[in-house]
Amino acid sequence: MKRVGIPQGLFYYYYYPLWKVFFTFLGAEVVKSSPTSKKTVDIGVNLAVDEACFPIKVYYGHVSDLLKKDVDYIFVPRFISIETRSYICPKFMGLPDMIKAGIKELPEIIDMTVDLSRTDKGFKQEILKTGSFFTNNKKKIKEAYNYALEEYKRFGELVRQGYTRQEAIKVWEGEEVFLSEKADLNIGVLGHGYSLYDDFISMSIVKRLRDMGAKVHLPEHIKGEDIEKEAASLPKRVFWTLGRKMVGSAFYMDKNSDIDGIIYVACFGCGPDSLIGEVIERKVKKPFMLLTVDEHTGEGGIVTRLEAFCDMLIRRRKLSESNISCYG
Ligand code: SF4
Incomplete structure (x- = not known):
């Protein structure tokens, strides 16, 4: 064979x-x-x-x-x-x-x-x-x-159904993958699938956010037509398939009142990411964090930034609940 x-x-x-x-x-x-x-x-x-x-x-x-x-x-x-x-x-x-x-x-x-x-x-x-x-x-x-x-x-x-692509492959191959229902925060996470779902490249960002009590929303969980509709709001069509998907997903998440914040995982040395990440950062109004990963990225730095982002979202929510502007 x-x-x-x-x-x-x-x-x-x-x-x-x-x-x-x-x-x-x-x-x-x-x-x-x-x-x-x-x-x-x-x-x-x-x-x-x-x-x-x-x-x-x-x-x-x-x-x-x-x-x-x-x-x-x-x-x-x-x-x-x-x-x-x-x-x-x-x-x-x-x-x-x-x-x-x-x-x-x-x-x-x-x-x-x-x-x-x-x-x-x-x-x-x-x-x-x-x-x-x-x-x-x-x-x-x-x-x-x-x-x-x-x-x-x-x-x-x-x-x-809510799995990451990596988890979906495991389920498809017959493994059991447990998805927790409990979540205090809702965070949209964007990035090329091959960086986001590779646990080593992304330093298991999705898993870490879930462990910190967040429900992670991914582009794969949004309907294709909604992504295209949002991406079409840009004056010029993005002709990279994955880039357009990320722009459309980011805009969709930005309008979704359930989502507290958005994280974009970019790869060092990626031309499309440097443009798409910038477009998204300028357009979205929700709290946004850009994380760039490469072979030198340390786990400690990523964890600190994720924790700080989640803490900021929780603080922001408490402030808005008490009706005081979170912008000071
Ligand atoms: S340059 Fe960017 S879009 Fe191209 S393969 Fe690398 S990560 Fe993917």
């Missing part, structure tokens, strides 16, 4: 169930890299080009981890666009080439191109090309993809 390695980074958090079911249906064994650790980061930082953003560096670490797992292939998709008239950050476009150039003695890379910016014609060909690594039976490849799509929808439903 052929073994396909899937790095636990970048779009893993969005599409892992789809890929896993697709490859498994075609008779392959799917092997994922180990969860991100300090070692993953150190290796990734050494292998990647200096200009790469933090999540891309971490991705190098995950590909390197798969080299020890005796895999026949490593799946490194080339994402260009996942919807019409919108694009994914250009760093994804060159990812398979960067990986091949930066890491020696790789097994064969499966570098399926995902470009749905105009039509899905080319994408269908890419599915067949990817499936042909395992079978020449086109009907079986199409069947595998349709079956994978069904599972992907099931995963999407889990994400909308």
Whole structure:
């Protein structure tokens, strides 16, 4: 049985169930890299080009981890666009080439191109090309993809139920994940899924906020049409899919009277974050905190800032309850 390695980074958090079911249906064994650790980061930082953003560096670490797992292939998709008239950050476009150039003695890379910016014609060909690594039976490849799509929808439903993407993957794989109902605060948390839901990159921000007594609201918990409607209030359309989702989610959360404050987790070295974070910070009226993470971020600093933010929200609420302006 052929073994396909899937790095636990970048779009893993969005599409892992789809890929896993697709490859498994075609008779392959799917092997994922180990969860991100300090070692993953150190290796990734050494292998990647200096200009790469933090999540891309971490991705190098995950590909390197798969080299020890005796895999026949490593799946490194080339994402260009996942919807019409919108694009994914250009760093994804060159990812398979960067990986091949930066890491020696790789097994064969499966570098399926995902470009749905105009039509899905080319994408269908890419599915067949990817499936042909395992079978020449086109009907079986199409069947595998349709079956994978069904599972992907099931995963999407889990994400909308209040889990993070990481938790939804665990639930989808049969693990139990407990979500506490009790919460004193409601905090909106934004960020690229691959930084927010990677516990090492984000320093488990979502979990820490929950432990501090907050209910965390995520972009995945907002309806797509509401996000698009809010994002459309900007004079110019944001053509990065994930960036537009964050702008729309931030504006939606800003209008939602239940939400006490908003936190944006940005990655060091990210061009889109530097623009989107700034737009959100200028527009939202609710308490807002921008946290930038990179390989040097210390846990202590993050915890202190989260605690201070939560304390400020509680104090603010008490002040507004007693009808005294919180602005002094
Ligand atoms: S959007 Fe930012 S964090 Fe994501 S890959 Fe591009 S530069 Fe890196």
